[in-house]
Amino acid sequence: MKSSTIRVALVGNPNTGKSTLFNDLAGLHQRVGNYPGVTVEKKTGHYQHAGFTFEVIDLPGTYSLAPRSPDEMVAVDVLLGRRAGESAPDIVLLIVDATNLQRNFYLVSQVLSCGLPTVVALNMVDIAQERGIEIDVKKLAAKLGTPVVAIQANRGQGIPELKAALLSASQSTPAKSENPFPAEFIDQALGLSSRLDSNLKLPLPLFLVERLILDGNGYLEDQLLPINAHAEREYLQSVRQSLSQHGFPIPAGEAMARYAWVGRTLEDVVRTPTERRLTLSDRIDAVLVHKLWGTLVLLAVMALLFSSIFQFAEPAMSWVDSGVGWIADVVGSQLAPGALRSLLVDGVIGGVGAVVIFLPQILILFAFIAFLEDSGYMARAAYLMDRLMAGVGLSGRSFIPLLSSFACAVPGIMSARVIENYRDRLVTMLIAPLMSCSARLPVYVILISAFVPSHHYLGGIVGLQGLTLLAMYLVGIFAAVGVAWVLKRTLLRGETPSFVMELPSYKMPSLRTVLFRMAERGWDFLYCAGTLIFSITIIVWALAYYPRSDSLVAETIAGQREQLAAEIAAAAPDSSARNSLLNKLEEFDQQANLTQLEGSLHQQYSFLGRAGRLIEPVVRPLGWDWRIGCAVIASFPAREVVMGVLGVIYNLGTDWDVSVESDQSQLRDRLKSARWDNSGEKVYNLPVALSLMVFFALCAQCAATLSVIRRETNTWRWPLFTFAYMTGLAYVAALLTYQVASRIWV
């Protein structure tokens, strides 16, 4: 008896409208996860039809089923039912682009070789028609031996017919497809198959045996054959040699045989206009990849992308901010002061709030990216920028992820998925956090306005403060270039990845696909924030809160008051010195001051404060005192917290808000008047401010970034590596900055 769930694997080339079709079929019933051990997204969805549940598995878009890496192996393993606990799918749903049949049919040929029941969905038939391409669908189906359904996925047309075809395909046996290879190859493959079976007890599907012969780069050999199977490896080599001598070269033979099959299959099925016509896509391209106009359009698109992340996201971010503030107030007012209230308000709500605030930026950026990708412009942007990016050993595809990282590294890293080559993708993700994101801006702004003199040059057009800000962005960019250069020559060395990229025809993206992509990424991020970032935040909160010693704080305050009283007693009566001391005492006794002082002292006596003192010798060469050290440790979960922590340490109280101008100027004044504990000299001067800014330009103080790197690479190795190299780099650069700067400005 057949089970009532029918599993359908969705396969197709990139840019064929595969995700649009997936959304058409599964609607909201979809789930995204990861295949264990690889960085491939596992996307499944389901729908009901005629009393059956159809489970749709969306396999990553690919031009070929010739695996060269574990990521590419996933699709093959799924189709052949080789993944642990999963049988082969009942049906393969193959989506092909009707305007580009030849290349799409290469994959069709490979899928048919797998021997599963297959249904072909012929997408974008409307555009094909516009271009004068005539396709005889019935004849095509007869030649392939599989159902072929014409659809327009972006308009939802042909979907009922497709569902009906899937249902009937699940109930019939597949027709045997024509093997595109010459008889010699087929004999050799059968020979190798029985040899592996009898000698190694390795019964492989025929498709994989064929692939063993065809894939000469060694990946499959290492994956499938035991290390010590020397005889088999030699035999495989001799099979390849003998085939080459008989006019079937490896690897070109496969492509030639399959494309010959494609030619035979399509010759009396498809009629394309003989003369070249200028398509709409060609006319758009005449502008968009034009040497001058194309560059200008790219700049305009980037400017729009960038400013929309900053500006459109701003109101939404302040809603999130006030929403979080409101929740914190409500929860705070319900609870008595103490550890629980502080945990919930400062730790949980404050901490997660500080991360969730990035959500608007992520949603906007991904709406943009989905639009650019789906419309076909993303490939053009990569094409235009490739020369520039090749200079640092990357390709044009790294451009958008890196540019996005100036707004926020989290979506930047998530968007690196468009980079096919693993090493390139990794390098891009590892240098993305060096781009100065919007969270660094408040740190720069406060320190620059407090310590960099506002000189102006060239008749007031260029200001020193602005130049310093620019310098901070440049520090990050230059560091990124350097790190990319080093990584490409050391850890991630390898063959220069190819830039063989399709420039797909332009099309109007479907709103549904854009919204789905946006929601998917947003959810990814919230999930990340809800688990990992949450735990880190709690740990840092606990370090700043415990051990709570009220008596120690009370003693210190009493001590300070006594000292003030003693000074008053010692001063000459009626002198101005005595009067000012009396004023000081009055200020000291004000409730607001006492509360703030208490907060500051609690922080100083906490584990965090102690850690700050402990690391003071380490940060001293950077010109920092223990308070700054403390603030740097506390800002590990999110770097923008650093100013808030400094605010608490310098007695501004906890209600202090970095985004309020009057609070900012208050912090500036406190920073300017802060003094070293022992010598009484001022802590902050220009060299210290510069070293602190350089440190923040380069450090990895962002739990969200690190956990997204973990999410995207599926291992802890790379986030740890990122944290280590960035912190090291930041320390050395800050050290140099301070040591050089403090010798220039004494």
Added chain:
Amino acid sequence: MISLETLSVGQTAKVLRFAGGGDITQRLLEMGVTPGVDIRLVGSAPLGDPLEFEVRGYRLCLRRSEAKKIEIQT
């Protein structure tokens, strides 16, 4: 030998064979750049590299360094 890189804009040629090998060749073969196929240079990016080609009815871009390894017959 004449390489694909030397084609002028608008010119069509036949692919003969690949110099070197490796993943790039495999990739090109899968994308339909097979011996015997017609390939036309459509244009180049603003900085002169990469190049845009038309092959089997679609657009494909390649770097000059990659096009150099493809031998053609005009």
